Amino acid sequence: MNLADRFLGSSLGLVWAILSPLLLMSIFVFVFTYVFPGRLPGRAGTLPFIIWLLSGYAPWLGLSEGLSSATTSVVGNAGVVKNIAFKSEILPIVGAMMGVVPLAVGLVVIFLLQLFGGEPINAAVLVLPLIILLQLFFVSGMGLFLSALNVFVRDTAIALPSVLTALLFASPIFYALSSYPAPIQRFLVYNPFYVMAECFRAPILHGTLPPLWMLVYMVVVSTVLFVGGLWWFRRLKSFFDTRL
Numbered sequence: 463m464n465l466a467d468r469f470l471g472s473s474l475g476l477v478w479a480i481l482s483p484l485l486l487m488s489i490f491v492f493v494f495t496y497v498f499p500g501r502l503p504g505r506a507g508t509l510p511f512i513i514w515l516l517s518g519y520a521p522w523l524g525l526s527e528g529l530s531s532a533t534t535s536v537v538g539n540a541g542v543v544k545n546i547a548f549k550s551e552i553l554p555i556v557g558a559m560m561g562v563v564p565l566a567v568g569l570v571v572i573f574l575l576q577l578f579g580g581e582p583i584n585a586a587v588l589v590l591p592l593i594i595l596l597q598l599f600f601v602s603g604m605g606l607f608l609s610a611l612n613v614f615v616r617d618t619a620i621a622l623p624s625v626l627t628a629l630l631f632a633s634p635i636f637y638a639l640s641s642y643p644a645p646i647q648r649f650l651v652y653n654p655f656y657v658m659a660e661c662f663r664a665p666i667l668h669g670t671l672p673p674l675w676m677l678v679y680m681v682v683v684s685t686v687l688f689v690g691g692l693w694w695f696r697r698l699k700s701f702f703d704t705r706l
Contacts, residue, residue: 479563479564479567480563480567482564483520483523483527483563483564483567483568484567484571486523487516487519487520487523487568487571490515490519490636491512491515491516494511494515494636495508495511495512509575509579509581510581512575513572513575513576513579513581513666513667514663514667515636516568516571516572516575517572517659517662517663517666517667518635518636518659518660518662518663519568519635519636520564520565520567520568520569520571520572520662521565521568521597521658521659521662522630522635522655522659523561523564523565523568524561524562524563524564524565524568524594524597525561525597525600525601525655525658526561526626526630527560527561527563527564528557528558528559528560528561528562528597528598528601528605529558529561529601529604529605529608529622529626530619530622530623530626531557531558531560531561531605532553532554532555532557532558532560532601532602532604532605532606532608532609533554533557533605533608533609533612533618533619533622534557534609534612534619535553535554535556535557535605535609536550536553536554536609536610536612536613536702536706537609537612537613537616537619537706539553540706543702543706544702544703544706550695550699550702551606551692551695551696551699553609554602554605554606554608554609554691554695555602555605555606557605557609558598558601558602558605559598561597561598561601562594562598565594565597569590572666573587582669584665584668584669584670585669586664586665586668586669586670586671587665587666588665589665589671589672590662590665590666593661593662593665593672596658596661596677596680596681596684597658599684599685599688600654600658600680600683600684600687602688602691603684603685603686603687603688603689603690603691603692604687604691605691606688606691606692606694606695607687607690607691607694607695608622609695610694610695610698610699611694611698613698613702613705613706614698614701614705629655630655633650633653633655633656633659634650634653634656634659635655635656635659639651639656652679654679654680654683657676657679657680658680660672660673660676661676661677661680
């Protein structure tokens with residue numbers, strides 16, 4: 463399923479691809495600036511906090527959208543998988559790429575806030591395309607595994623949104639890592655969802671490259687997920703016809 467198919471029949475069509483992430487970001491910005499107000503230590507005003515919040519939430523939007531699309535990619539293209547001989551492994555990878563749209567919308571909003579709010583935009587943001595590719599690699603690995611599983615256990619796609627919501631609030635995305643108890647911090651610092659968000663925050667907020675250990679860690683985790691997911695997918699794909 464591509465973007466055009468997803469919004470087929472709606473009045474706004476592809477506009478929803480932009481409007482939907484904007485609405486989600488607006489809701490969380492409102493909640494965490496007015497209902498449960500937060501501030502960045504050492505920074506006055508709400509704008510720095512909003513930029514910090516969105517620089518973690520925008521990658522999450524891309525990740526969740528890409529993973530959801532990847533998970534349903536095989537079942538959603540059952541006719542193609544059953545009737546056309548092709549490398550079906552490409553379906554979850556293409557699905558993972560769907561997450562680039564909300565991520566791009568979020569990054570544009572962040573840069574506009576920085577531009578009009580007088581916040582500096584540093585040259586370090588030029589590394590963001592590489593970080594986006596790393597996230598795609600990460601999501602594709604999980605998508606390969608979940609898309610094959612979803613063919614046999616359809617509850618996978620149904621349960622995924624709830625699991626992602628739980629992971630969102632269990633990860634230091636909306637709250638600084640320092641706000642968690644020290645024993646929990648030792649484990650959360652290796653949470654790949656948190657590490658991925660920090661890889662975006664480093665160039666956007668601090669004008670620096672992401673810490674080397676974070677990049678190496680995500681490359682290793684993503685490689686393991688991708689190789690393992692590809693093996694799992696290919697092991698199960700010969701049985702797809704019996705369940706689609």
